[in-house]
Structure formats: C-alpha cells, structure tokens
Amino acid sequence: MATINKTTVTPTPTSTVETENKTTAQSSTSTADAAMVYATTLMVGTFLGILFTKSEVVRWQRINDMFLFQDSHLYLIIGSAVAVAMLGMFIIRKYKASDIYGQPIRYTPKPFQKGVILGGTTFGAGWAIAGACPGTIYAQLGSGVGLACFTGAGALAGMYLYALTKPHLPH
C-alpha cells in the first residue's frame, strides 16, 4: 500500500485522478483486508476450539489432575504448545516475516506491573476452582455446557470488578 503512494510524484491533473482512483482502490482493499482478518481469526478460533475440546483441556478434571500432579497431560500440552509457538516466532523474527497483508509481524510485550503477580495468583485460583480459563469457557459454552454460563457470567463480573477497582489497585 505504501508503494502505491510513492509512485505518484508528478502533480499533473491526470496523476491526481490516478491518485484518487488509487485511494479508493486502497480503501476498498483495506475493507477487504478487514473482512479477511475476521475470516482468518474465525478460522484460527475454530481450530483452537476443536483442539481445546479434543485435547480435553476443557475438562474440569484435567485441570484438577494437573494441580494435583496426578496427570502430566496438561503440562505436556502447555509445554509443547509453548515450544512450537516459540519456534514459530523465532522463524518469523529471523526472516522478518510479514503477515498476509504485508504488515510486519510485531509482538507487543506485556509490561511488568504488580498485577502480573497479584492478578496472576487470583487468576490461578479461579483456574483451579472453575477448572477453566477464558479460552475454554468459550469452548464449553459452544459445546452447550449449561453450567459454563455461570463461569462465563463470573468472568464478565470479574472484568467489571477490575474496571471498577483499577484506579485503586497497585500496578
């Protein structure tokens, strides 16, 4: 997209028309890009939902067994997922890969603040009690698990609680 703008240098009337045409073309492609982003996001989401369900990380018992050290299943899933994701990101960085829209891929690092410790511990407690994390709540809801509505409603209430108390919490 940036290259299109660079090509129009001479300010003749024809080139102005050309620029206008190109601008409209550009805006229509970016709408197409936006639609494409949603389509691919939906695809990756569906892929993940199937994996969450079929790997059984959606099961309360699997989470409990992980915290009780009775089952290595989840540790191996998280470990191998991190390893593969790390390898993928290493390759992306090494070859300075762009996404399919031509934009450079950049990881935005999550900053350190006290919430990483305090919120992290709170999240872990919820993970153990409800046997779910945000991703698997959506998978449970989609699978038609009625009780997951309570977990989901709780998660939303927790988010509101954070929105409300954020100015008073240590960060």
Place this chain on the structure above:
Amino acid sequence: MTDFILQPWPWWFSGPLIGSAVPLLYLLAGKGFGVSTSLQQLGALCSPGSKLAYLKNYDRRQGAWTLVLALGIAIGGFTGSHWLSAEPIEFLPARFFGVWGAIKLFIGGILIGFGARYAGGCTSGHAITGLANLNPPSLVATIFFFVGGLGVTWGLGHILF
C-alpha cells in the same frame, strides 16, 4: 484413523497444534493470540456510556477481532464435542450439577475475569504467547498462575472440591 479422531487427542498431537495457532494468527490475521481481552471488549460493548476509564477509553473497533476469536473457539467447541467425539465429554464432574456447583463456578469465574485482566493476560496471552516471545513478565505471570492454582487446590481443595 477415524478412531484416532473420535477419541481424546494425545498431548503430542494437540499441544503442538495449539502452539501453531500463535504464528498462524500473526501470519493470517496480524494479531497476537490472547483470549481474555475479549472480556474487556464485551464489557466496553455492553456498557457504551460507562464512566470507567478501563471501558470508556477502550477501542471497541480495534478489539472487535477478540470476539470473533471467541466465537470461533465456541464453534470449535461445538464441532469437537458434537461431531468429532465418539462419546460425550464430561466437561464438569457430576457434583457440580447443583446450586453449590453453580456458585463455585461463578466465584471461580470472577477470579478468572478479575485476575486475567489485572495480570494483563491469561493462559493464552501470558503463558503461551508471552513465553513463546520470551517476555519475562509473562514468565512471572505463568509462575503466579500456578502459585494461585496450586495454593487453592492443595490449601482449600478439601473444602471446595
């Protein structure tokens, strides 16, 4: 083959595929994998007139994709449990079916939503994407996810479960 698909998938199959979603989402959508931002997105959408800075200053348009990801996960959940499983999946133990079970799930949910947003991410954003990108705060977050989870399971497990 069909049998393999319809049974629960082993870790060596599902783990690496879950991990591959991180670079895939970057390549195909230009987005970093993380699920809990969708909660903030939902909050911002459901309360458009909110005076809370956390919701008021949130860019709903920029974050719309997080709900699309959540919708995809839900569709995948349906697909996995209804079409790709030979037997019904036991999502929750039978003892959760009751008032006390629902209350526990709601309380757990509150801790999940509050904690994930306070920490700036959950298992996906911190533990998977953050660690994969060698982000030190994400390692701290992941350690404390386990501090909280192990603490509750071993400290309060006999009361709660």
